[in-house]
Amino acid sequence: MARSRLSTALSEGFLSLPEDGDIVVIRPPVGHDLSDLPRDRTRIIHGFRPDADFWSEMGFEVARSTENAALTIVVVPRSKRQARALVAKAATLGGAIVVDGAKTDGVDGLFREIRSRLGEMPSITKAHGRLFAFTATAADFADWAHEGPEKGPQGYYIQPGIFSEDGTDRGSVLLAETLPAKLGARVADLGAGWGYLAAQVLTRDTVEQVHLVEAEADALDCARLNITDDRAAFHWADARDFTADQPFDTVVCNPPFHTSRKAEPSLGEAFIAAAARLLSPQGELWLVANRHLPYEAALREAFTTVEEAGGDSAFKIFRAARPKRDRGRRR
Ligand SMILES: C[S@@+](CC[C@H](N)C(=O)[O-])C[C@H]1O[C@@H](n2cnc3c(N)ncnc32)[C@H](O)[C@@H]1O
16 A cells, blocks of 8 residues: 555654654544554544544544644645634644645645745655645734634634535525425434524424534534524434434435545435434425436435425425335445
């Protein structure tokens, strides 16, 4: 197997681990190579539940945040604002900083920006990405710091890196407009984001409870601020494994369709299977998807009745009813 950037940097003496103190790795995705780091003093900072669970199962301590580190490794996320905020956070922890990322996630742009502030710094390029190291103080990146949810242009709380941080998703708006006036009493929103769809569900007066199920803790923090209605409950969970003490009358869903840059229809399919498993026998799923995503087969596998209930040239909206008895197989 080809060596990772981190492993290469360590084996070639470009980087060395501190002898004492904590090593903090911010937002490594599932499978990121951390095999050279000592598990007993490496802490993973992550808010995305499937990734957090993965690292915890691998024996690492996982937390949402931390206050100090001897070395902090920032794995570059796709959102530029989030990448800057993570660098600013790393600069408050007091130790050396390493940034490791793929070119497609903008690591080269981040490198140029940081170098223009701090001057030349060691860097290696490998495997379509870059790793570079520097030391900095909180003041160096104070303008990149981000302390928590802030009101965005649409008047809702958002944070860098969460879904539709720049404006409401058109697919979600279409789904909200298509939802019937009467929804069931118990509703779940799988992949609830900062709460747009759940807020629309709460405008239907038949609704007694809305359960927002969301894997990204940063998004759920926003949802808690955006929805202050007592009928809402918030779950930091992987929707594919989520369980509830009672079945739901309605599930609404704008499912995620990628974790990387590539479309992964299997993610949406797993959400459809979860919806079927969570619904009562008379329950209904309302789902919006990009028109090019092939969800019809998964819907027909999990539900007896499937119909296209609306949409436009880019999105399709499905109503699926009567979940099948062998529903809920995880794909
Ligand atoms: C397309 S967005 C929809 C967000 C929101 N419902 C809206 O309409 O604005 C999908 C959401 O699913 C979340 N997500 C991704 N994987 C997840 C998982 N395994 N379990 C729960 N939520 C997940 C993402 O963080 C994102 O907020």
